[in-house]
Amino acid sequence: MVATLADDLKQVQLFNCLSQRQLRKLSRDFKERTFSIGTTPVRQGQMSGVGFFIVSDGEASVTVDGREVARLGPGDYFGELGLIGERTRMATVTAETPLRCFELPTWHFRRYVKENPDASWKLLQHLVELLAEEQAANRRSTTGAY
DSSP states (O other): OHHHHHHHHHTSTTTTTSOHHHHHHHHTTOEEEEEOTTOOSBOTTSBSOSEEEEEEESOEEEEETTEEEEEEOTTOEEOGGGGTOOOBOSSEEEESSOEEEEEEEHHHHHHHHHHOHHHHHHHHHHHHHHHHHHHHHHHHHHHOOO
8 A cells, every 4th residue: 555655746836846765655644535426525714633534435516616626536635735825625525425535634744744854855855846837827828928
């Protein structure tokens, strides 16, 4: 389970900067969670605080303002912004089938960051890079320049 979960974490944009060793260490803090059909692990407008989820089995819908915007299945993830920013959820995720996820509670992620400064620095640099890429894309789309 740990090796597979570490491999899944490598696919998450927030974590793909970490080494395999760092990912294995982080994966130890995940707990398995199951949700029955109709359960909403996160709800739009709700204060963030539960954590981050990777779908292991099943299917979930993602809605924003009552409109479905995506479907999630095995390997997909949600809640990554809630790990760092204490903000309200931007979407509702609802189990459409029995749903099995691996969850990383926010407080476990905070402990990981505090206890692993080398990984923390990589994450911080990676976040800056993602923000810079997003700003550059926004400039191109508003100015038409490439």
